[in-house]
Amino acid sequence: MASPSISRIFVIGGTGAQGMPIVRALVAHKRYAVRFLSRDPGSRRAKELLALDNVSVVEGSFADEDVLREGLRGCDGAYINLDGFNAGEKTETYWAIRCYEIAIEEGIQFFVYGNLDYGLKKSGYDSRFRTGHYDGKGRIGEWILSQNQVNGARMGAAVFTSGPYIEMVISPGTPMTPTVEDGVVTWRVPLGEGAVPHVALEDCGHYVRWLFDHPERANGMDLEVAVDHIGYADLAAAFERVTGHPARYVDTDLDTYWREGPLSRIADAPAGYNADPNDKSTMNVRDNFTGFWNLWKYGVVERDYGLLDEVHPTRIRSAEEWFRREDERGRALGKGGLWERVQPDNRTPILKIGEDMRAGKL
Numbered sequence: 233m234a235s236p237s238i239s240r241i242f243v244i245g246g247t248g249a250q251g252m253p254i255v256r257a258l259v260a261h262k263r264y265a266v267r268f269l270s271r272d273p274g275s276r277r278a279k280e281l282l283a284l285d286n287v288s289v290v291e292g293s294f295a296d297e298d299v300l301r302e303g304l305r306g307c308d309g310a311y312i313n314l315d316g317f318n319a320g321e322k323t324e325t326y327w328a329i330r331c332y333e334i335a336i337e338e339g340i341q342f343f344v345y346g347n348l349d350y351g352l353k354k355s356g357y358d359s360r361f362r363t364g365h366y367d368g369k370g371r372i373g374e375w376i377l378s379q380n381q382v383n384g385a386r387m388g389a390a391v392f393t394s395g396p397y398i399e400m401v402i403s404p405g406t407p408m409t410p411t412v413e414d415g416v417v418t419w420r421v422p423l424g425e426g427a428v429p430h431v432a433l434e435d436c437g438h439y440v441r442w443l444f445d446h447p448e449r450a451n452g453m454d455l456e457v458a459v460d461h462i463g464y465a466d467l468a469a470a471f472e473r474v475t476g477h478p479a480r481y482v483d484t485d486l487d488t489y490w491r492e493g494p495l496s497r498i499a500d501a502p503a504g505y506n507a508d509p510n511d512k513s514t515m516n517v518r519d520n521f522t523g524f525w526n527l528w529k530y531g532v533v534e535r536d537y538g539l540l541d542e543v544h545p546t547r548i549r550s551a552e553e554w555f556r557r558e559d560e561r562g563r564a565l566g567k568g569g570l571w572e573r574v575q576p577d578n579r580t581p582i583l584k585i586g587e588d589m590r591a592g593k594l
Contacts, residue, residue, distance in 0.1 A: 241444065242303045243268040244294050244331070245313030245346060247277035248584045249397060250436050254311060257437025259286045264444065269294060269303050271593055277584065295319065295327050295594050297334065304338040309444055311392075313346025314369075317585050318592050320507025320514060321368035328372040332379065336387045342447045344440060347373035347393040347454070351527045361532055363523035364503050364515040373454065380452050388451035390443045395458055395533070398430035398554050401467060402574050403582040407521050409494035410479075410574065417471060417479040417574055419464050422489045426529035429458035432548040433582075434557070442543055455543070458535045462551050470552035474559055475571040486525070490518050498590070505590040 241258060245251040246268030258264040265286035270278040273289045281287050292299030294314055304310060312331045316324045328345070335343050350370025355361035373391040380389040400406035401419070408428075410419045439457050443450040464481035471479040490499050495517055502509045503520035527533055540547060548554050559570045572578055581587055 239263065239309055239444070240265045240267060240307045241309035241311060242266075242290075242307040242340075243311045243313075244303070245311070245315060246270070246281060247275065248313065248315065249399070249433060249582050250346065250394060251311075251313060252277065252281065253433050253437040254440045255281050255287065255437075256284065257441045258311075258444070259284050260437075262286065264309070264441075267303060267307060269299070277587075293594055294331065295323065297330065300331060300334050301338060304335055304340060308339075308341045309344070310335050310340050310342075311344045311346065311440060315584070315592075316365045316368050317504055317590075318506055318588075319594055320502065320504025321364040322511070322513055323504070323507065323594070324368050325372060328369075329375070332376055332389075336383060340387055342444060342451075343376070343387055343389040344443050344450075345373055345376050345389065345391050347391045348395065349393060349456070349527070349533050350374060351523065351532055355527070355530075355532045359523075361523050361526050361530075362515075362519075363527060364520045366524070366527070377452060377454060384451055388447050390450040390452070391454040392436075392440055392443060393454055393456040394431045394436060395429045396431065397582060398432050398459055398462075398551065399558075399582040401430070402558075402570065402579070403586070404576075404579040405494070405581050405583060405586040407493075407495055407524065409579075412575060415478065417468070417477065417571075418482060419468065419480075420482045420484045420489070420493065421464060422484050422486050422525045422529065423464055423481075424483055424529045425463070426531060427461035427463040428528045429461050429533055429535055430551070431457055432459050432554055435459070435544060435547050438544050438547070456535055457540060458537075459548050459554060460537070460550055461531075461535070467551050470550070470555050471570070473552060474555040475569065477571045486522060489525075490522075495521060501590070505592075506594045 246255045255266050267288045273291050290303045314324050348366040348369040352362050352367045410417050468479040468481045499518040503515045503517050507514045
C-alpha cells in the first residue's frame with residue numbers, strides 16, 4: 233500500500249509507448265503512487281506496470297463516465313493521454329473534454345494533458361498540414377489552457393506536447409519504419425530537406441514528473457518537447473557512426489510512399505480504427521499521415537530547446553546520443569545491438585497499436 237504522504241496520480245494511457253516510462257518515472261522516487269486505466273489488466277504491458285511498487289489498476293475504458301470517476305476519485309493528480317488511434321478524432325475530443333470536467337468535479341488538484349501540436353493552426357490553417365491525430369489533441373490542449381484561466385485556482389493544469397518518438401525509426405509498423413536493402417538500412421520517407429522533432433521516450437517520464445513536481449510554475453504551461461529537429465540524412469549518418477553499418481535516407485515522393493511505404497497496406501483505412509469510416513469527418517491513414525509528413529517537411533513545428541535544457545539538463549540532445557544509448561541498452565538486455573535489432577525478423581513494436589494490431593476495443 234502507498235504511504236498516505238505519497239500523492240496519487242490517475243493515468244490514462246499508462247500502457248502506451250509514452251505512458252509506461254511516465255508511470256515508471258512517477259513512482260521511481262516513491263513520491264507518487266499511480267493508478268492507471270487498462271482495458272485488459274492481464275496484458276503484458278499492464279502486468280509490467282503492476283510489478284512496480286505503488287502502482288494499481290482500474291479496469292475499463294476512458295469512454296465511460298463511471299470508469300473515469302472511479303479512476304479519478306481519491307487522486308490528487310491526473311495524467312490524461314487518450315488513444316486517438318483507437319477512438320478517432322471526434323470521440324477523442326468529446327472524452328478529453330469530459331476527462332477535464334470530471335477531474336474538476338472529483339477534486340483533482342493538478343491535471344496534465346498528453347498533447348500533440350495543433351499543426352493545422354500553426355500552419356495558418358492550411359489543409360495540406362491537417363493531421364487528425366495531432367489536431368484532435370492540439371485543439372483540446374488549447375481548450376484546457378483556456379479553461380485554466382478561469383479554473384486554475386481550483387485545479388491547476390498543464391499541457392505536455394510530445395511528437396514522433398525516435399524509437400519509431402527502428403520499430404515495425406510506424407510511418408518511418410526502415411527497410412534493409414542489400415545490407416543498407418534505408419529510410420524512404422517524404423521529408424525532403426525537412427527535419428522531425430523526435431522525442432525520446434526515456435525523457436518523457438522526466439518531463440511529466442517535472443510538471444507534477446513544480447505545479448506553481450507548470451500551471452498554465454504548454455511544455456513542448458523534443459530531442460532535436462532531426463534531418464534524416466543526419467539520422468542515417470548517426471546510425472552509421474554508432475553501428476559501423478551503412479545507412480541512408482532516400483527522399484520519396486508521396487505517391488511512391490503510399491504505394492510502397494510502411495503504411496501502404498492500410499492507406500485507405502480510418503486513421504482511428506474504431507471511427508466510423510462512413511463519417512465524412514473521419515480521415516483515412518493516407519490523408520492523416522500526408523499532413524503529418526508535411527508538418528516536418530516544411531518546418532511548421534518549433535521547439536524551445538533552451539527551456540528544455542533548463543527543465544531537463546541531462547536530456548538526450550541528438551540522434552547519435554540516442555542511438556548510442558539504445559545500442560548499449562539492447563546489448564545489456566541480451567537483445568543485441570542496433571544493427572541486429574533493426575533486421576526485419578528481430579524488430580519488436582514500440583507502439584501499443586503494433587501489439588493491438590488496430591483491433592483494441594473502445
